[in-house]
Amino acid sequence: MTTQPPARHEGFHPDLADGGAAGPGPDALSRVHHIRADDLDGSTAQTGGMRRFAAISGARVGSERMWMGQTHVAPATSSDDHHHGESETAIYIVSGHPEFVFLEEAADGTPHEVRLRTAPGDYIFVPPFVPHREENPAPDEEAVVVIARSTQEAVVVNLPGLHVLHRR
DSSP: OOOOOOOOOTTOOTTSSSOSOSSOOTTGGGSOOOOOGGGOBOOSOOOTTOEEEEEEOHHHHOOSSOEEEEEEEOTTEEOOOEEOTTOOEEEEEEESOOEEEEEEEOTTSOEEEEEEEOOTTOEEEEOTTOOBEEEEOOSSOOEEEEEEESSSSOOOEEOSSOOOOOOO
């Protein structure tokens, strides 16, 4: 007698009644979650000039210490100035050449603009509370990045302008 392995069902988990990824249940942290590229959630915190889409979050999969998703910046567009509160943010450039802009204090004490120009495959790290913005100077190419944050939700604090962050 030959035993067949159990049938494999995409998205099925035997310990969960619904078998799907429609939000976290009580057992959310005892299983692996699969979020398809076409199932990202646009109802997350937003900043003018860009669109954020959540993949991994407390609300979606029960994560407790991280958030992950995508950001899209249209051609010839700049985001509003913002920071991400206490969250550390790691960014991976998927497509386009977005620029990340922030202010830094010069040797003479005056603020000056720093502009980081990126390419696909590059990474950016934004420390907590650092005011910045994303720009996409390309006239005809959308910029797409993957974002991971050290908080379970997309913390976004929109600002009226950039300023130098002084750490004490």
